Amino acid sequence: EAQVTQNPRYLITVTGKKLTVTCSQNMNHEYMSWYRQDPGLGLRQIYYSMNVEVTDKGDVPEGYKVSRKEKRNFPLILESPSPNQTSLYFCASSLWGLRRDTQYFGPGTRLTVL
């Protein structure tokens, strides 16, 4: 089954404790991205990657890091989480080029930073 998986689905942590949210897709998609969803703001892009070893900032990259060492994986790293990073996070993937319009979303990760 074609899917995007994220782990963990729920996470409660404390300020400053490094964490990683994993994202994996099994569709051989080139393009992957991370979004955060906050009430009243919709979803906003954090980082994206056009292929292995090619990443760039989205609209709200501060406090986050990403890496793309393998095509299928695109982890989101919070090296020193703060309470303002409490949010719902989504990973998404798609093919590149003209087929880029169909994005597949993961199930979401609810992060709470105390």
Next chain:
Amino acid sequence: AQTVTQSQPEMSVQEAETVTLSCTYDTSENNYYLFWYKQPPSRQMILVIRQEAYKQQNATENRFSVNFQKAAKSFSLKISDSQLGDTAMYFCAFMKHPQAGGTSYGKLTFGQGTILTVHP
């Protein structure tokens, strides 16, 4: 930069009736995609319908249809014969067409969302 605005934070409708959700956007692009996504309580993002800006014909998917007014930069979603399972948050989203080039490859710009409740 593109912006997407959904001015209705909440809407409600009776089962079997029709409801229209509003969305306006601002862009200097001429070629782009517009989407409506549904987010039920499970939080999964589900694509409801897609419109390509260069197509004048409004997209339809079963009970879902859009009214795309390119000059007015308006993109509303009509849900006919509303069902209890339609209860969800609905997001309007914009994406530049791949042929437009430039940065923001593949980025979706979302509106704030509209919570739709279907009452029995």
